Amino acid sequence: MQAPEEIRPGRVSTGIQVLDDRLGGGFPRSSTLLLFSDKPTEKRLFAETFAVQGAKSGETTLYVDFYRLPSLARNDLLRFGNFPKDRFVLVDAISSQLMVESPEKYRIEDVSSLSSIAETVLRAIEELRPSRLVIDSMEFLADRFPKDDVLREWKRIIEAAKAVGCVTCFLFINWTYHERELQVIQAMSDFLVEFRSSMRGGIIRNSMRITEMGSGGLKTNWIPYTFKDLIGVTVYFPRILVTGPFNAGKSTVVRSLAERAISIDRLGTTVAFDYGNVSLSGIEAEIFGTPGQERFEFIFKIFAREVSGVLLVVDATRPEDFERAKYMLELIGERIPYVVLANKSDLPGALPVDQVAHKMDLPEGSPVMPTVATENKGLREALLILAEMIIGVR
Amino acid sequence: MDCYSATSSERPEPSPAKKTLLVSSFSNLEGIGMAMSKAAQELGTPVRIYFYTISALFLHNSTQAISKFFQIMTSRAKMNMGFILYAVQDGVHEPMTMNLLRSLVDGVVEMRFTETMEREVRIHHMRGFQVDSAWRSFVQMPGPTGGL
Numbered sequence A: 001m002q003a004p005e006e007i008r009p010g011r012v013s014t015g016i017q018v019l020d021d022r023l024g025g026g027f028p029r030s031s032t033l034l035l036f037s038d039k040p041t042e043k044r045l046f047a048e049t050f051a052v053q054g055a056k057s058g059e060t061t062l063y064v065d066f067y068r069l070p071s072l073a074r075n076d077l078l079r080f081g082n083f084p085k086d087r088f089v090l091v092d093a094i095s096s097q098l099m100v101e102s103p104e105k106y107r108i109e110d111v112s113s114l115s116s117i118a119e120t121v122l123r124a125i126e127e128l129r130p131s132r133l134v135i136d137s138m139e140f141l142a143d144r145f146p147k148d149d150v151l152r153e154w155k156r157i158i159e160a161a162k163a164v165g166c167v168t169c170f171l172f173i174n175w176t177y178h179e180r181e182l183q184v185i186q187a188m189s190d191f192l193v194e195f196r197s198s199m200r201g202g203i204i205r206n207s208m209r210i211t212e213m214g215s216g217g218l219k220t221n222w223i224p225y226t227f228k229d230l231i232g233v234t235v236y237f238p239r240i241l242v243t244g245p246f247n248a249g250k251s252t253v254v255r256s257l258a259e260r261a262i263s264i265d266r267l268g269t270t271v272a273f274d275y276g277n278v279s280l281s282g283i284e285a286e287i288f289g290t291p292g293q294e295r296f297e298f299i300f301k302i303f304a305r306e307v308s309g310v311l312l313v314v315d316a317t318r319p320e321d322f323e324r325a326k327y328m329l330e331l332i333g334e335r336i337p338y339v340v341l342a343n344k345s346d347l348p349g350a351l352p353v354d355q356v357a358h359k360m361d362l363p364e365g366s367p368v369m370p371t372v373a374t375e376n377k378g379l380r381e382a383l384l385i386l387a388e389m390i391i392g393v394r
Numbered sequence B: 001m002d003c004y005s006a007t008s009s010e011r012p013e014p015s016p017a018k019k020t021l022l023v024s025s026f027s028n029l030e031g032i033g034m035a036m037s038k039a040a041q042e043l044g045t046p047v048r049i050y051f052y053t054i055s056a057l058f059l060h061n062s063t064q065a066i067s068k069f070f071q072i073m074t075s076r077a078k079m080n081m082g083f084i085l086y087a088v089q090d091g092v093h094e095p096m097t098m099n100l101l102r103s104l105v106d107g108v109v110e111m112r113f114t115e116t117m118e119r120e121v122r123i124h125h126m127r128g129f130q131v132d133s134a135w136r137s138f139v140q141m142p143g144p145t146g147g148l
Helices: A017-022 A043-056 A070-080 A114-128 A138-142 A147-163 A179-188 A250-257 A294-303 A319-332 A353-359 A379-391 B029-043 B063-081 B095-103
Strands: A032-037 A061-065 A088-092 A132-136 A167-173 A191-200 A203-212 A223-228 A232-243 A260-266 A269-280 A283-289 A309-315 A338-343 A368-370 B047-051 B082-086 B107-113 B119-126 B136-138
Touching: A017 A379, A032 A043, A032 A147, A032 A179, A043 A061, A043 A070, A043 A088, A043 A132, A043 A167, A043 A191, A043 A203, A043 A223, A043 A232, A061 A070, A061 A114, A070 A088, A088 A114, A114 A147, A132 A147, A138 A147, A138 A167, A147 A167, A147 A179, A191 B029, A191 B063, A203 B029, A232 A250, A232 A294, A232 A319, A232 A379, A250 A269, A250 A283, A250 A309, A250 A379, A269 A379, A283 A379, A294 A319, A309 A319, A309 A379, A319 A338, A319 A353, A338 A353, A338 A379, A353 A368, A368 A379, B029 B047, B029 B063, B047 B063, B063 B082, B063 B095
Parallel strands: A032 A167, A032 A191, A061 A088, A061 A132, A132 A167, A232 A283, A232 A309, A309 A338, A338 A368, B047 B082
Antiparallel strands: A191 A203, A203 A223, A223 A232, A260 A269, A269 A283, B107 B119, B119 B136
């Protein structure tokens, strides 16, 4: 077994860069995360990503699993790629339930005893001094033991973890507790990470929202996410619209941003749509380019439904097209985040971004980025700004 | 969806012809719920879901937890997945639990053995329909076409 770690100052990466940037590098050490939902979700993916990310960075991670045999848990984690196995320590709470031998050093012999469960977890924390701790899941205890006892042991684990500088994730789906107990649990947590899963058109959509407890802390919007093999949880935007007037450079924007792109066009003019998949700073996005001509407005309206955000491409040398661009924004709706790309900004006569904003009569603070799509200049920066706006961290 | 193998520490051999989603434990209601959604996504909606059996969950979870799970999954199935049929063993649950489960579904079909071990079925109720709730005999047809 590895040597216990010293308490290290600083932050613990979430594994999602765009969040880490906003959190100053990740969650602060000695903090407690409540991974919560009141319906079934895929919150375990977030916890597993968080745990494996720790092991990959060489941090000791302790994972308390009430549901999976160690062999099953370790097998599930293969999806996240290679990580040092000695940095990932399981507390086995199920072998004794199934009356099978446990290969783990830390195993709960009697799951019918809350104190036995708590003592095993506390001993592992004290001996290993982990950097990350995941308890999967608290509803196992909430469904079996008196509420006051569970809350007491919950608090003890938080205190022990904080004392060694550990960031703790408590997974919890609420089957049995009332609002009063939920408030107590939230008050014991430093961050509330809420999850939801819904099914639309036969496709599961996952999203999460992070709230730093206390006033003035971080509060994100609902962040859509997906699972990516060998990486884990990735922020996922299923539809980013690239739109704008005719010949502004939309197809070039899609092709430059995307690793793979397709275009349905005629003589170089998009007549149906452009499509590309982008992977950038822990973000995965499907981008759709629309035709700019008015006669294709019906296609634009189809793609404008349920968009996460908009990259509005305008030709910075053609202010006469700005009115059309503004109209397209209005069609999408004012609540959808957007970034204006002042494209072809390298050409003579291109307006600077402040003049583009002024001539388009955009609200103050609307982001306008100078871009040269043909040279892939400014595009990724624009997409990152849009991502931060959608997530609500900008 | 296999909720059994993992808890019996058996690992079924993956078969290319048969897609199986493994759930770690009967206690893992969230895992069961998400596996149902994933299966529906993979098969393409609408799907018919047969849940065999709700009774098994009562050995591992509280009635309160199962009731909420049952309510949420029934609603998800009806809204987004298609049709769901739950099997419940009679005689092992409190009458109040059975009444609660009955109240959360659109219809109840009851099956029983007579004293001479013949099979009988009846529709107890079905939302939106007037039903004749008399018991009817039925037999299980042998052969590849099967049926009742």
